[in-house]
Amino acid sequence: DAGITQSPRHKVTETGTPVTLRCHQTENHRYMYWYRQDPGHGLRLIHYSYGVKDTDKGEVSDGYSVSRSKTEDFLLTLESATSSQTSVYFCAIRSTGGTEAFFGQGTRLTVV
Template sequence: DAGITQSPRHKVTETGTPVTLRCHQTENHRYMYWYRQDPGHGLRLIHYSYGVKDTDKGEVSDGYSVSRSKTEDFLLTLESATSSQTSVYFCAISEWGDYGYTFGSGTRLTVV
């Protein structure tokens, strides 16, 4: 997707290890979001950011932390990965916060 990239695209990790996913945007949008997608649950908000160093929790934030030191980068960290965190993770950006999001292509994370 133009203007937003996620890395890595795929990752397999072991239970108990830390994992960091990266979201990078070139649109200079203020708002950035991390969602996870699981069958039967749709997309659920993990954390979001409304500016550099300004972040807040979403509905499924336990076990996750985020950081945003620059406008263009929003990092999601799983401090100690668990099997329940196996999921597809999507980053999204938004300019005003009240219009459509632009989503990245996702990161498929498998915790074994």
């Protein structure tokens, strides 16, 4: 299994509170991604990173920010959580010139 860990695995938070999800890899892969999975929508890209401090927006980036200060860590922050951000969040990593991306186990976030 690819060395990728997401934390926390489950979280319940209140509307309006900030939330940070962490993705940690031990593979030294260049590319890291955050996706959310929702019924009827599949996997949608939120943000991705192509190196330390290099990030770009995905298709559903509104309400989310990311940071990557080290190769191994990619943080996803919901500045002020809303109920529409209740979802399962997946982190993925991919090497330079690599083909497939490897996914973490996911974080189930519930905003009440």
